[in-house]
Amino acid sequence: MASGNGDFASGGHLDPGALMEQVKVQISVANAQELLQRMTDKCFRKCVGKPGSSLDNSEQKCVAMGMDWYMDAWNTVLRAYNSRLQRERANM
Incomplete structure (x- = not known):
């Protein structure tokens, strides 16, 4: 840890x-x-046609599926990025 x-x-x-x-x-x-x-x-624009005071069932499912897909894609990119960083560090 730091002194001070x-x-x-x-x-x-x-x-x-x-x-x-x-x-x-x-x-x-x-x-x-x-x-x-x-x-x-992105999920809201894709799933909600007419914003109102609440989401109907299909909008809720669409948003949930969109968020799941987005998280899966994010995690895939993150794993690939981390793997690349590890390879580059190993080659230094």
């Missing part, structure tokens, strides 16, 4: 590993927010 409180403003020392972890967490949160926003936008 890890805050640049207070003049504390920042551990590069801790900084990298913070950046990774922030990137993960941003990616999750982007995924949720894209999923919501």
Whole structure:
């Protein structure tokens, strides 16, 4: 862990590993927010013809299936990306 409180403003020392972890967490949160926003936008546009106060059964099923498909696709891309990163790191 970092010595001091890890805050640049207070003049504390920042551990590069801790900084990298913070950046990774922030990137993960941003990616999750982007995924949720894209999923919501795409599924809603595809499934809901006339927005109202609630979704009917077919709209609910469509949105659920769309979100499942989007998550499956996201996970497939993420696995391929991670696999590629591991191969590249192994070749360094």
